[in-house]
Amino acid sequence: MKCIFQQTLAAAALLLLSAPASAHFGMVIPSTNIATQETREIGLTLSFSxxxxxxxMDLIKPKEFFVAKDNQSVSLIDQLTQTQVMDHTGWTMSHxxxxxxxxxxxxEPTPYWEPAEDLFIIHYTKTTVAAFGADEGWDAPVGLPTEIVPLVRPYGNYQGNTFSxxxxxxxxxxxxxEVEVEYYSDGATLQSPTDYHITQLVKADDNGIFSFACPLSGWWGFSALSEADYTITGPDKVEKxxxxxxxxxxxxxxxx
Ligand SMILES: [Cu+2]
Structure with a gap:
């Protein structure tokens, strides 16, 4: 779906007969997903992009940011400092x-008002870092209102592997x-053959399970969207x- 940023771009691109079809993604990108003695200081970059x-896009300060391990979580929200991510407001810290x-x-972001879609967006966004050889707990749900629980260990993978x-x-x-999939390579901008290739799409089966082969090295984001069973009052005082x-x-x- 197009957001207001893209609508501007779409208007500009109209003459070229090309309308962006990409999706916005909550992003939590760590400096590494495997920590060693040398890389134990994990830089974390949060954005909505x-x-x-x-x-x-601008990400206002998240409602919550925490680290969870073995059913225990510690809030890190007070340690976030504002930064620029892709020329817009994002957040960063080091853990x-x-x-x-x-x-x-x-x-857990603060609800994002998207006028182009007349709704609020809350992307619960997760990433996993394994430290010092530990290998247990990657397959445990954190307990979010909605989340993707990996069936393939989410670290120590090669490009070309199928994620599930x-x-x-x-x-x-x-x-x-429906699970939207986008590739992210910090710095490098890829040319997509068509707009369809920007956000790829895979469906989960009757058990909520999906699989997707990732052909490139780098970060891959998976985003399963659903509608909440509640509403939030919009800027026009109407429930959204x-x-x-x-x-x-x-x-x-x-x-x-
Ligand atoms: Cu957007």
């Missing part, structure tokens, strides 16, 4: 990992969920639908 195209473990970093995950809504598998996103970012390493 169009990853494939490298087009930013020093002290112990072995599998760490899930989770952003299960979409949960309120802890229940989301049969037939809320789009929920279960977003997961994984990294695939280049082939050795």
């Amino acid at each position: 169009h990853p494939f195209e490298g087009i930013g 020093r990992i002290q112990r072995p473990g599998v760490y899930h970093y989770v952003m 995950g299960r979409v949960l809504i309120d802890g229940t598998p989301a049969a037939g969920a 639908a809320v789009e929920l996103g279960a977003v997961l970012w994984i990294y695939l390493d280049p082939l050795p």
Whole structure:
């Protein structure tokens, strides 16, 4: 769906008969998804962006940002500082990992009002960092209102691997969920053959399970969208639908 940023671009692109078809994604990108003694200081960058195209949007301060491990979570929200991501407001911090473990970093954004779609958007956005050889807990749900739980270990993968995950809504598998997929390569801008190639699409099966082969090294974002069972009052004082996103970012390493 197009947001206001894209509408401007779309107007400009109209003469070229090309309208962007990309999606916005919550993004939580760590400096590495495998921490060693040398890389234990994890830089975290939070944004709300169009990853494939490298087009930013402003992300107001998230409602919550936390790290979860072994059913325990610690809020990091007070440590976020404002930064620029893709020329728009984003947030950053550094988290020093002290112990072995599998760490899930989770952003719950403040509801984003999208006038172009007449709804609010909340993308619960997650990424996972394994530290010092620990290998347990990557397949455990964090317990978000909606989330993608990996069925393939989300670190230590090569480009070309097939990723698979299960979409949960309120802890229940989301049969037939649509999952948007975008590639993000920090810095490099890829040319897509057509607008369809910017945001790829895969559907979950009756058990909420989807699979997708990732042909390039870099970050891959998976976003399962659903409609909340509640509304939020819009700027015009009318109740508006809320789009929920279960977003997961994984990294695939280049082939050795
Ligand atoms: Cu957008």
